[in-house]
Amino acid sequence: MPDELKEKESVFWIPIEKIKPNPYQPRTEFDEAALKGLAESIRQYGILQALVVTRIERESETGTEVTYELVAGERRFRASQMIGLREVPVTIRREEPAKVRLELALVENVQRQDLNAIERAIAYKRLIDEFGMKQPEIAGRVGKSRESIANTIRILMLPQDMQEAVRGGKITEGHTRPLLMLSTRPEEQKELFLDILDHHISVREAERISRRIARERARKVEDLPSAETRAVEERLGNVLGTRVEIHKEAGGKGKISIEFFSDEELYGIAAKLMREREERIENERLTQATEEQFTV
Numbered sequence: 001m002p003d004e005l006k007e008k009e010s011v012f013w014i015p016i017e018k019i020k021p022n023p024y025q026p027r028t029e030f031d032e033a034a035l036k037g038l039a040e041s042i043r044q045y046g047i048l049q050a051l052v053v054t055r056i057e058r059e060s061e062t063g064t065e066v067t068y069e070l071v072a073g074e075r076r077f078r079a080s081q082m083i084g085l086r087e088v089p090v091t092i093r094r095e096e097p098a099k100v101r102l103e104l105a106l107v108e109n110v111q112r113q114d115l116n117a118i119e120r121a122i123a124y125k126r127l128i129d130e131f132g133m134k135q136p137e138i139a140g141r142v143g144k145s146r147e148s149i150a151n152t153i154r155i156l157m158l159p160q161d162m163q164e165a166v167r168g169g170k171i172t173e174g175h176t177r178p179l180l181m182l183s184t185r186p187e188e189q190k191e192l193f194l195d196i197l198d199h200h201i202s203v204r205e206a207e208r209i210s211r212r213i214a215r216e217r218a219r220k221v222e223d224l225p226s227a228e229t230r231a232v233e234e235r236l237g238n239v240l241g242t243r244v245e246i247h248k249e250a251g252g253k254g255k256i257s258i259e260f261f262s263d264e265e266l267y268g269i270a271a272k273l274m275r276e277r278e279e280r281i282e283n284e285r286l287t288q289a290t291e292e293q294f295t296v
Contacts, residue, residue, distance in 0.1 A: 011050045013087045014068060016080060019053060022070040022105050030078060039079035047076055050089040052104075068092070071104050103127065103141055117166050117173040121152045128153075154180055162193055171196055174203035178210035188213050208243050211259065215245070239276070240269050 051073035058065045070077055071093060080088050106115075106123045115123070127133040135153075139146045155166065155176045162179060165171045175196055182189035192209055195201055201209070229246050236244040236256070243259040258269060 011089045011091055013089055014053075016077075016085055016088050018066070019051070019068045019070060019077060019088070019090075021077070022074065030075065035075065035079050035082060038075055039082040042076070042079050042085070043083050047080065047089055049073070049076070050091050051076055052093060053090045054093050074105075106142065116169070117152060117155055117176070118163050119167075121155045124149055124153050125156065151177070157183060159186075159190075165193070165197070172203060175206055178203070178206040181207075181210040181214055185213065208259065212243055240272055242269060 052071040053068040054071055056067050056069055058067070068090065077088070106120075106127070124135075124138055127138055128135070135149045136146050138144075139149050142149075152173075155163065155173070158166075158176060158179060162171070162176070166173065166176060171193075179189055179193060182192060192206060192213075195209075196206055229248065233244050233246050236258075240258060242265065245257040246254060247257065248254040
């Protein structure tokens with residue numbers, strides 16, 4: 001085994017005060033209760049997985065000063081500080097460029113699902129803005145699709161209060177999609193955001209509301225449905241459990257649009273329509289049989 005690989009896999013015990021936090025750590029939110037639980041586990045069983053650090057040497061007036069910078073293991077580091085450990089086990093990497101340190105910290109947290117959506121978005125954006133990485137390159141590093149990277153970064157387009165709601169877990173990352181659909185309509189966006197908070201609206205329902213707003217705004221004034229047509233739309237929507245639109249054309253013609261958001265929902269709508277048809281046929285058969293009975 002090469003000496004370099006042996007050194008990389010070796011575990012050393014170093015004073016905790018010599019370790020500095022990673023300035024490129026993408027994670028900014030740490031759950032205090034979870035940290036206390038981890039600290040208690042470390043108190044009982046020790047640190048089961050060594051921290052990863054880089055060794056940094058700096059020349060000073062008194063000679064060479066050696067410190068260490070975290071690459072991975074921020075929660076273990078903080079929990080160890082919490083219970084007053086003097087030394088911690090580490091594996092030492094060679095000093096990496098800033099981009100690599102950010103990338104390593106990002107990959108570790110993404111793999112562990114430790115980052116909230118805002119932290120991920122900020123980290124992705126830093127890799128793009130500060131280090132010139134492209135979205136496909138980031139996607140390859142963290143094991144996500146390019147579309148996923150792009151959608152996450154778009155969350156930073158939301159107003160600050162909505163970003164804070166994501167960061168604080170008040171709304172989910174899924175809720176950001178319908179909110180972003182209303183980016184050019186801030187009043188409706190704010191109204192939908194408050195409805196999600198106040199009424200605990202699901203992601204699917206928020207998407208339906210957002211699509212409805214966007215489509216109604218896109219319709220020409222003369223194409224807006226009458227009160228009677230709107231009533232029929234609502235009745236059909238209630239029966240099918242989804243958004244229904246009726247588009248009338250000249251000469252009394254028109255079409256009905258039925259929304260669905262997945263194959264499962266499509267099959268469910270189809271089943272409801274077939275059931276309605278079968279029930280109607282059965283009712284007509286029973287009615288006819290009854291009429292024939294009385295006729296005879």
